[in-house]
Amino acid sequence: xxxxxxxxxxxxxxxxxxxxxxxxxxxxxxxxxxxxxxxxxxxxxxxxxxxxxxxxxxxxxxxxxxxxxxxxxxxxxxxxxxxxxxxxxxxxxxxxxxxxxxxxxxxxxxxxxxxxxxxxxxxxxxxxxxxxxxxxxxxxxxxxxxxxxxxxxxxxxxxxxxxxxxxxxxxxxxxxxxxxxxxxxxxxxxxxxxxxxxxxxxxxxxxxxxxxxxxxxxxx
Amino acid sequence: xxxxxxxxxxxxxxxxxxxxxxxxxxxxxxxxxxxxxxxxxxxxxxxxxxxxxxxxxxxxxxxxxxxxxxxxxxxxxxxxxxxxxxxxxxxxxxxxxxxxxxxxxxxxxxxxxxxxxxxxxxxxxxxxxxxxxxxxxxxxxxxxxxxxxxxxxxxxxxxxxxxxxxxxxxxxxxxxxxxxxxxxxxxxxxxxxxxxxxxxxxxxxxxxxxxxxxxxxxxx
Amino acid sequence: xxxxxxxxxxxxxxxxxxxxxxxxxxxxxxxxxxxxxxxxxxxxxxxxxxxxxxxxxxxxxxxxxxxxxxxxxxxxxxxxxxxxxxxxxxxxxxxxxxxxxxxxxxxxxxxxxxxxxxxxxxxxxxxxxxxxxxxxxxxxxxxxxxxxxxxxxxxxxxxxxxxxxxxxxxxxxxxxxxxxxxxxxxxxxxxxxxxxxxxxxxxxxxxxxxxxxxxxxxxx
Amino acid sequence: xxxxxxxxxxxxxxxxxxxxxxxxxxxxxxxxxxxxxxxxxxxxxxxxxxxxxxxxxxxxxxxxxxxxxxxxxxxxxxxxxxxxxxxxxxxxxxxxxxxxxxxxxxxxxxxxxxxxxxxxxxxxxxxxxxxxxxxxxxxxxxxxxxxxxxxxxxxxxxxxxxxxxxxxxxxxxxxxxxxxxxxxxxxxxxxxxxxxxxxxxxxxxxxxxxxxxxxxxxxx
DNA sequence: TATGAATGAGAATTCATTCAT
DNA sequence: TATGAATGAATTCTCATTCAT
Numbered sequence: 001x002x003x004x005x006x007x008x009x010x011x012x013x014x015x016x017x018x019x020x021x022x023x024x025x026x027x028x029x030x031x032x033x034x035x036x037x038x039x040x041x042x043x044x045x046x047x048x049x050x051x052x053x054x055x056x057x058x059x060x061x062x063x064x065x066x067x068x069x070x071x072x073x074x075x076x077x078x079x080x081x082x083x084x085x086x087x088x089x090x091x092x093x094x095x096x097x098x099x100x101x102x103x104x105x106x107x108x109x110x111x112x113x114x115x116x117x118x119x120x121x122x123x124x125x126x127x128x129x130x131x132x133x134x135x136x137x138x139x140x141x142x143x144x145x146x147x148x149x150x151x152x153x154x155x156x157x158x159x160x161x162x163x164x165x166x167x168x169x170x171x172x173x174x175x176x177x178x179x180x181x182x183x184x185x186x187x188x189x190x191x192x193x194x195x196x197x198x199x200x201x202x203x204x205x206x207x208x209x210x211x212x213x214x215x216x217x218x219x220x
Numbered sequence: 221x222x223x224x225x226x227x228x229x230x231x232x233x234x235x236x237x238x239x240x241x242x243x244x245x246x247x248x249x250x251x252x253x254x255x256x257x258x259x260x261x262x263x264x265x266x267x268x269x270x271x272x273x274x275x276x277x278x279x280x281x282x283x284x285x286x287x288x289x290x291x292x293x294x295x296x297x298x299x300x301x302x303x304x305x306x307x308x309x310x311x312x313x314x315x316x317x318x319x320x321x322x323x324x325x326x327x328x329x330x331x332x333x334x335x336x337x338x339x340x341x342x343x344x345x346x347x348x349x350x351x352x353x354x355x356x357x358x359x360x361x362x363x364x365x366x367x368x369x370x371x372x373x374x375x376x377x378x379x380x381x382x383x384x385x386x387x388x389x390x391x392x393x394x395x396x397x398x399x400x401x402x403x404x405x406x407x408x409x410x411x412x413x414x415x416x417x418x419x420x421x422x423x424x425x426x427x428x429x430x431x432x433x434x435x436x437x438x439x440x
Numbered sequence: 441x442x443x444x445x446x447x448x449x450x451x452x453x454x455x456x457x458x459x460x461x462x463x464x465x466x467x468x469x470x471x472x473x474x475x476x477x478x479x480x481x482x483x484x485x486x487x488x489x490x491x492x493x494x495x496x497x498x499x500x501x502x503x504x505x506x507x508x509x510x511x512x513x514x515x516x517x518x519x520x521x522x523x524x525x526x527x528x529x530x531x532x533x534x535x536x537x538x539x540x541x542x543x544x545x546x547x548x549x550x551x552x553x554x555x556x557x558x559x560x561x562x563x564x565x566x567x568x569x570x571x572x573x574x575x576x577x578x579x580x581x582x583x584x585x586x587x588x589x590x591x592x593x594x595x596x597x598x599x600x601x602x603x604x605x606x607x608x609x610x611x612x613x614x615x616x617x618x619x620x621x622x623x624x625x626x627x628x629x630x631x632x633x634x635x636x637x638x639x640x641x642x643x644x645x646x647x648x649x650x651x652x653x654x655x656x657x658x659x660x
Numbered sequence: 661x662x663x664x665x666x667x668x669x670x671x672x673x674x675x676x677x678x679x680x681x682x683x684x685x686x687x688x689x690x691x692x693x694x695x696x697x698x699x700x701x702x703x704x705x706x707x708x709x710x711x712x713x714x715x716x717x718x719x720x721x722x723x724x725x726x727x728x729x730x731x732x733x734x735x736x737x738x739x740x741x742x743x744x745x746x747x748x749x750x751x752x753x754x755x756x757x758x759x760x761x762x763x764x765x766x767x768x769x770x771x772x773x774x775x776x777x778x779x780x781x782x783x784x785x786x787x788x789x790x791x792x793x794x795x796x797x798x799x800x801x802x803x804x805x806x807x808x809x810x811x812x813x814x815x816x817x818x819x820x821x822x823x824x825x826x827x828x829x830x831x832x833x834x835x836x837x838x839x840x841x842x843x844x845x846x847x848x849x850x851x852x853x854x855x856x857x858x859x860x861x862x863x864x865x866x867x868x869x870x871x872x873x874x875x876x877x878x879x880x
Numbered sequence: 881t882a883t884g885a886a887t888g889a890g891a892a893t894t895c896a897t898t899c900a901t
Numbered sequence: 902t903a904t905g906a907a908t909g910a911a912t913t914c915t916c917a918t919t920c921a922t
Binding site for chain 2: 905906907908909
């Protein structure tokens with residue numbers, strides 16, 4: 001290096017800047033992807049470190065163990081969906097439109113966050129073991145159930161919706177209609193020999209789901 | 221041992237009778253349980269052998285590898301549910317009763333065969349990799365879709381059901397309504413802080429599902 | 441099978457005719473190939489059985505163990521080369537021609553029986569363990585050494601060859617000149633980046649070997 | 661442990677100092693010995709770890725797999741012999757002496773490094789599979805061939821050596837003369853019923869090899 | 881805060897060999 | 902003579918985790 005000269009004299013790979021938050025975030029991102037793709041059993045700590053671009057030891061430094069990391073991933077995933085759910089404005093629109101929005105939101109969120117589906121599957125495989133350890137599950141109860149209860153009540157009072165609909169049941173049903181289709185798209189596509197993830201198929205599915213729920217709810 | 225003689229000719233572990241079919245069946249039973257409880261990644265071949273009461277080597281002798289064993293388990297699980305589905309007599313009863321039976325069957329099958337749900341989850345986590353290798357997926361297409369199509373048509377012609385219902389969509393919906401509730405009961409129970417698997421809750425769920433589907437289908 | 445009818449009514453895979461010699465021969469053939477290709481450590485009894493088209497158990501029935509099978513293979517390989525060596529007529533031709541024949545024979549035998557080279561390598565890796573157990577090694581001493589001694593003597597008396605040549609040394613040298621080239625052709629080809637097994641290369645090698653040995657032997 | 665106190669702070673196996681180079685070197689040493697003695701198929705990773713005094717896992721940490729370790733061993737073996745070959749000063753002495761030195765060097769190197777012979781045998785058994793994967797084979801071409809070419813040329817111009825000798829052929833011949841004797845000493849000793857590795861026998865062999873080559877090369 | 885080196889416990893898979901017929 | 906079923910003991914390789922700096 002005769003004439004030009006580097007600012008920093010070390011030609012060695014620059015040590016990563018010490019930024020705790022950033023490292024933790026990258027670890028969580030990497031872990032989310034890894035767990036979502038491979039499940040808890042199939043995920044590898046080595047690979048998570050590699051994906052995050054951090055030293056494996058750092059994962060233990062911040063999260064303690066693979067299991068605890070999984071819990072942290074789960075918690076963040078729940079926090080995120082709850083955050084978006086809270087942003088849904090169902091009380092400001094008329095009941096039928098509110099239901100439409102709820103269904104569309106659920107569908108789109110699962111569509112855009114497939115990792116959420118597989119993380120939930122993993123957690124259920126483990127009988128919600130990690131969730132139960134989590135301090136903040138209580139606060140994680142979906143705000144949608146409250147909103148939905150209010151919409152159902154409003155719609156009923158307006159004579160539009162049928163009476164006696166349990167908001168929890170309906171919430172679970174809407175989730176299930178989307179969840180099963182999207183979460184099992186691989187096996188369903190194989191069994192039905194048709195691509196359930198094609199754009200047209202997805203449009204039709206959302207339409208069917210909406211018809212189904214509104215066909216049930218709306219009085220004539 | 222010149223003089224003394226053993227009374228009982230050693231109570232050593234009786235050599236298992238040489239029955240290939242029986243051994244294979246027991247391996248499949250054990251593997252089904254193990255994979256259902258722990259997923260493909262979490263399952264242990266050692267444990268499967270132990271559960272089956274066979275030598276671990278025998279698993280490789282018959283099935284080649286853990287992955288191939290998983291495939292065999294999946295295939296048998298599909299064959300079984302298809303077998304039971306074929307036994308459903310939907311064409312012999314009037315449309316509304318037929319739909320009730322279909323929903324109840326789906327619900328009860330998932331309830332009694334929770335392993336089917338987790339196996340499907342695992343397979344979807346692996347993007348239906350094993351199913352795609354399976355020669356007989358084609359013939360595994362659910363007979364229910366055909367039956368359902370016929371019932372929908374019959375109900376429509378009788379002026380009972382609405383027109384234009386895609387049987388595949390409805391089939392997926394019915395499955396999803398049951399699947400999500402049962403397959404995610406652990407996380408849902410944790411999040412809603414109520415036991416979804418209590419007898420009363422299960423009765424209510426089946427009732428809700430039936431109301432939802434028939435509320436949608438039946439014209440007034 | 442409406443009209444034509446099999447002699448034997450069993451459509452099952454015909455049980456192999458019980459022919460002890462044939463079975464043993466096929467096992468030896470298969471084992472020779474397997475050991476030659478993969479060495480003693482790399483050879484698999486399962487694969488030998490498959491190659492021979494016999495049940496694995498039969499190998500143990502006839503040969504006792506993998507090691508004993510290897511010994512049997514080795515013995516047969518030695519018997520065969522000794523048999524061919526005996527057929528060499530060196531005493532009937534004039535000394536120079538006799539040497540040419542010996543070199544050509546050695547070269548061609550190794551060329552046509554590459555398995556002999558690798559079997560020898562394996563046996564040397566194992567410090568001739570199996571050979572030492574073999575009863576008939578004594579009688580396996582190459583007849584070529586005797587013949588060569590006679591030729592050297594005859595050539596010397598005729599004033600053609602130099603004196604004091606140890607026939608064992610020369611025999612080993614001739615073997616080595618061929619053996620190293622053929623037995624190490626893969627690494628040599630890789631290192632020299634030229635194909636030592638091309639026809640032209642082989643012709644040149646035989647020519648060089650002959651020149652070398654006769655250049656040394658023949659007095660001027 | 662309230663009152664008593666250990667004198668020596670536990671004589672437990674001292675944790676090995678963290679020295680990556682040293683660990684890798686020891687693994688390579690141990691692996692070289694193991695592969696040389698037992699071949700690729702017969703070598704055991706466990707035993708290599710034990711011989712090296714390292715944790716078995718470390719072998720995988722550094723070398724990835726048994727095959728890759730074998731490749732590393734081979735590469736180092738080639739590097740070493742090439743290094744010594746380069747140190748041979750053949751161009752500084754008169755042609756006949758240069759040839760003597762080359763033969764003696766080859767003989768002595770094989771004699772002192774029997775592992776090189778068996779490693780080569782193993783690699784040839786595997787059709788140079790590992791060598792071909794090695795990036796640096798090209799640069800591994802023996803410098804001896806160049807040197808030999810120069811000596812042959814020099815000897816010919818001085819009227820001492822015969823014309824038209826291919827240096828590659830002669831190099832291979834010299835190697836083969838030593839290689840076959842030393843590499844097959846166990847079977848040859850068994851077959852000839854005489855100890856080829858006795859000191860006297862070895863002296864005679866080197867003498868014979870030199871006579872043979874010079875007898876061929878030197879014009880009269 | 882960050883990292884390369886090191887490890888014990890296990891995991892899937894293999895293999896020679898024996899059993900029972 | 903012949904064979905499918907079965908097995909114990911390895912064997913290669915993996916993995917979460919810890920050490921030392």
